[in-house]
Amino acid sequence: MTRELKIIIIFFLLFFFKFQLSAFAKSLNNEVDVNNKIREISQNVRCLVCQNQSIDESNSELAKDLKILIKEKLILGDSDEEIYGFLKERYGDYILFKPPLNLNTVILWFLPFIVLMFGSIMIFKIIKSNKRK
Amino acid sequence: MVPELGHILLIITFSIAAMQCVYWLYNLKHATSDVILFLQKGSLINFLFIFLSFVILTFSFITSDFSLLIVSNNSHTLKPLIYKISGVWGNHEGSLLLWVLILSAFTFFVSFNTAINSRLLASIIGVQTLILSLFLAFILFTSNPFERVDVLPLDGRGLNPLLQDPGLALHPPMLYIGYVGLSVSFSFAVAALITGEINKDWARQMRPWITVAWCALTIGIALGSWWAYYELGWGGWWFWDPVENASFMPWLISTALIHCVRILEKKLIFINWTILLSILAFSFSLLGTFIVRSGLLTSVHAFASDPSRGVFILIILGISIGVPLILYTIKSSSFNEDKSSFDIVSKESAILINNLFLTTATLTVLIGTLYPLFLDAINGNKVSIGPAYYNATFAPIMAPVVLLMAIAPFLSWKKNIDKNFTKKIMFLSIVTFLGGILLHLMEEKSVFALMCGSLSIWLFTGVITDLISKIREAKVKFQNINQFFFFISKINLGIHVAHIGVAIFLAGVTGEQFYKSEYNERKKVGDIISIGTKSLKFDKIENIDGPNYNSLMATFTLYENNKFVSKLRPEKRFYPNEKSQTTEAAILSSFWGDTYLVLGEGDNETGWSLRIYNNPLVSWIWGGACFMAVGGILSIIQNSSRFRNV
Numbered sequence: 179m180t181r182e183l184k185i186i187i188i189f190f191l192l193f194f195f196k197f198q199l200s201a202f203a204k205s206l207n208n209e210v211d212v213n214n215k216i217r218e219i220s221q222n223v224r225c226l227v228c229q230n231q232s233i234d235e236s237n238s239e240l241a242k243d244l245k246i247l248i249k250e251k252l253i254l255g256d257s258d259e260e261i262y263g264f265l266k267e268r269y270g271d272y273i274l275f276k277p278p279l280n281l282n283t284v285i286l287w288f289l290p291f292i293v294l295m296f297g298s299i300m301i302f303k304i305i306k307s308n309k310r311k
Numbered sequence: 312m313v314p315e316l317g318h319i320l321l322i323i324t325f326s327i328a329a330m331q332c333v334y335w336l337y338n339l340k341h342a343t344s345d346v347i348l349f350l351q352k353g354s355l356i357n358f359l360f361i362f363l364s365f366v367i368l369t370f371s372f373i374t375s376d377f378s379l380l381i382v383s384n385n386s387h388t389l390k391p392l393i394y395k396i397s398g399v400w401g402n403h404e405g406s407l408l409l410w411v412l413i414l415s416a417f418t419f420f421v422s423f424n425t426a427i428n429s430r431l432l433a434s435i436i437g438v439q440t441l442i443l444s445l446f447l448a449f450i451l452f453t454s455n456p457f458e459r460v461d462v463l464p465l466d467g468r469g470l471n472p473l474l475q476d477p478g479l480a481l482h483p484p485m486l487y488i489g490y491v492g493l494s495v496s497f498s499f500a501v502a503a504l505i506t507g508e509i510n511k512d513w514a515r516q517m518r519p520w521i522t523v524a525w526c527a528l529t530i531g532i533a534l535g536s537w538w539a540y541y542e543l544g545w546g547g548w549w550f551w552d553p554v555e556n557a558s559f560m561p562w563l564i565s566t567a568l569i570h571c572v573r574i575l576e577k578k579l580i581f582i583n584w585t586i587l588l589s590i591l592a593f594s595f596s597l598l599g600t601f602i603v604r605s606g607l608l609t610s611v612h613a614f615a616s617d618p619s620r621g622v623f624i625l626i627i628l629g630i631s632i633g634v635p636l637i638l639y640t641i642k643s644s645s646f647n648e649d650k651s652s653f654d655i656v657s658k659e660s661a662i663l664i665n666n667l668f669l670t671t672a673t674l675t676v677l678i679g680t681l682y683p684l685f686l687d688a689i690n691g692n693k694v695s696i697g698p699a700y701y702n703a704t705f706a707p708i709m710a711p712v713v714l715l716m717a718i719a720p721f722l723s724w725k726k727n728i729d730k731n732f733t734k735k736i737m738f739l740s741i742v743t744f745l746g747g748i749l750l751h752l753m754e755e756k757s758v759f760a761l762m763c764g765s766l767s768i769w770l771f772t773g774v775i776t777d778l779i780s781k782i783r784e785a786k787v788k789f790q791n792i793n794q795f796f797f798f799i800s801k802i803n804l805g806i807h808v809a810h811i812g813v814a815i816f817l818a819g820v821t822g823e824q825f826y827k828s829e830y831n832e833r834k835k836v837g838d839i840i841s842i843g844t845k846s847l848k849f850d851k852i853e854n855i856d857g858p859n860y861n862s863l864m865a866t867f868t869l870y871e872n873n874k875f876v877s878k879l880r881p882e883k884r885f886y887p888n889e890k891s892q893t894t895e896a897a898i899l900s901s902f903w904g905d906t907y908l909v910l911g912e913g914d915n916e917t918g919w920s921l922r923i924y925n926n927p928l929v930s931w932i933w934g935g936a937c938f939m940a941v942g943g944i945l946s947i948i949q950n951s952s953r954f955r956n957v
Contacts (some may be wrong), residue, residue, distance in 0.1 A: 182318065195391065213831075217329065217829065221698070222697065222698075222699050224697070226696045232697065234545075235543075235545045235547065237911070237912075241811050267807070271692065271694050271695075272693040272694065273695070274695060275695050275696070275697025275698060275699055275700070276697065276699030276700060276703075277694045277695065277696055277700060278708075282686055282692050282694065283682075283686075283689070283694060285678075285683045286678060286679070286694075286696070286700075287704070289674070289678055290674060290675040290704050290708065291704075292672055293671050293674055294668075294671045294708065297667040297670070297671060298667065301660075301663050301664060301667050305653075305655055305660050305661065305663065308580075308651070308652050308653055308659075309652060309653075309654065309655065
């Protein structure tokens with residue numbers, strides 16, 4: 179790898195790091211932020227009445243109630259985790275579109291990356307063995 | 312009488328196909344021209360008969376022959392003609408008939424591809440016909456489209472109103488052409504395993520078939536997504552729903568296959584991998600067909616409700632996936648590969664890495680789709696796997712693919728001979744960096760928005776840089792059309808167009824995912840809603856009758872900077888025959904973005920609830936898909952022998 183490439187990579191990392199920080203610094207100041215937050219959370223919550231829709235998309239009564247509930251909790255100052263936790267306790271894992279990481283879902287979350295790792299090692303070996311001598 | 316004729320035609324075709332298979336297996340070792348001729352004629356007759364049978368079924372739908380079970384269940388006299396026709400494949404039985412029709416068409420076309428050597432060709436037709444007979448058996452024994460009803464109903468039950476839509480009339484046929492098209496490369500692979508013959512020509516003959524299938528899949532998936540966007544009424548375009556995933560997996564695998572087969576075309580290496588991918592691609596197609604049709608994933612019980620069907624599906628999957636895989640384990644080590652070497656920085660390595668990431672991405676989608684079933688079967692726990700999972704797994708796996716996609720075309724086979732390689736990467740990085748800053752200054756969004764947007768800029772710049780340097784190198788003068796195609800083939804325009812398609816698609820995704828804004832309002836007639844520089848005036852709301860529905864239609868006027876732009880008419884439709892309701896969003900599409908307006912519940916006293924979305928760049932998503940498909944078609948044209956050596 180040439181020196182130029184290294185410099186470029188460092189630049190990129192710095193660039194993204196800066197934005198990473200600014201992304202975390204946001205807080206809920208006004209109505210628009212709260213509404214965006216409700217949308218963000220409700221996209222991850224499954225509507226139990228309809229098939230394969232989140233409560234953000236669904237028009238059912240349950241979805242409306244849940245959205246109001248999320249809003250109330252947000253105004254009270256609950257964090258995302260607390261809200262998800264509450265919903266999970268009340269309705270089970272099934273209600274969250276983002277499956278939690280636990281014993282049931284270890285394979286689900288890690289298998290893709292394990293496969294990627296083994297694949298990389300294999301391909302590295304193939305490329306190495308094919309390298310011109 | 313006429314429907315019975317269709318049924319009889321299917322029975323005859325099944326017998327012919329079965330006979331062909333026996334004849335082929337009997338003559339496996341000596342494929343003379345007689346054998347080929349017999350197989351060719353057989354596939355011609357199969358195609359004609361299935362086509363006739365399909366025409367008969369379509370005719371029954373058009374004339375509303377309610378003595379047929381599937382017509383009475385899926386059609387209605389008042390339905391517009393186009394939806395009577397699309398109703399043919401809007402159900403399990405009819406869609407299977409369409410499936411075998413396309414399969415027989417592909418078999419027929421490939422059987423006259425005389426450039427393939429005869430032993431290979433005989434086996435290719437043989438394998439295709441074997442699949443055809445399996446499916447015909449499935450249709451005849453469990454899903455007969457020509458089944459009659461005992462008591463003639465007064466009128467049909469109609470088609471689900473959501474499906475009465477031009478986008479969705481075309482979506483299944485396109486998708487099926489894609490699914491079934493992959494059977495050809497599958498047959499090429501199985502034929503190679505049977506005959507033990509494989510060479511560069513094998514890869515060259517196979518590639519156009521994969522590309523055709525891939526283009527059709529791309530268009531089919533894009534149509535489905537477009538339909539979901541404008542018909543389901545909440546502005547999304549992709550939901551990681553199991554049924555969508557079912558069509559996306561064959562697409563991912565065939566994308567890997569298109570790239571991988573190019574190495575084989577250049578020199579005989581990675582034979583096993585190419586064969587395995589070809590088998591897997593069609594296996595995913597089969598899985599896709601059955602996931603959608605069996606209702607396996609939306610409800611586990613639909614599968615068990617008709618056990619004979621389920622068992623049959625398992626048998627077909629077992630034969631068509633299991634047997635080739637067994638053959639593969641026995642035969643795959645017997646192929647002689649070229650002794651060839653390549654550098655770490657070369658096209659070969661780039662394509663290998665592309666294949667690694669694409670197959671891993673496919674696996675991720677597969678796990679996400681089947682895991683809820685798996686977990687439920689293991690310990691009865693239920694999980695939901697939605698976009699959040701795929702954003703965390705699929706997206707990071709695909710990001711390196713895009714990174715590589717921009718620079719891999721710079722590379723040459725075997726070793727890197729581009730002296731400007733580092734310079735080009737420097738250039739790309741600088742443009743991407745500046746583009747990222749510009750994006751950030753325009754509107755500050757999350758870091759993911761920036762990454763996604765930057766990837767699009769990176770890829771776009773990469774493709775353009777490559778295109779310019781290829782055009783400079785080509786130095787072709789073109790006076791006539793042949794030379795023009797020679798030029799296209801020399802600079803490999805198909806690749807550039809398809810890759811630009813990905814960049815456009817990514818730009819669309821960035822706009823839709825991260826820069827979208829939504830407004831929920833409750834307004835009465837006469838009210839004005841203002842959103843940024845735009846304002847919407849609520850003109851009126853009224854009842855209107857359509858051909859087979861009643862509609863509640865609102866009319867709005869959209870102004871931008873106080874200048875009239877357009878009228879918007881969102882609707883809520885009620886279909887009395889089907890007893891169901893649909894929301895028709897009013898969408899004003901433009902190059903830079905859509906205004907998307909949905910009419911919700913309400914009345915004139917308290918006002919109507921309205922949902923308004925601003926979706927920047929959203930149409931680029933489907934535009935990008937079109938570019939990809941056009942790129943595929945171009946690459947077929949530029950690789951046809953006619954333009955290769957002008």
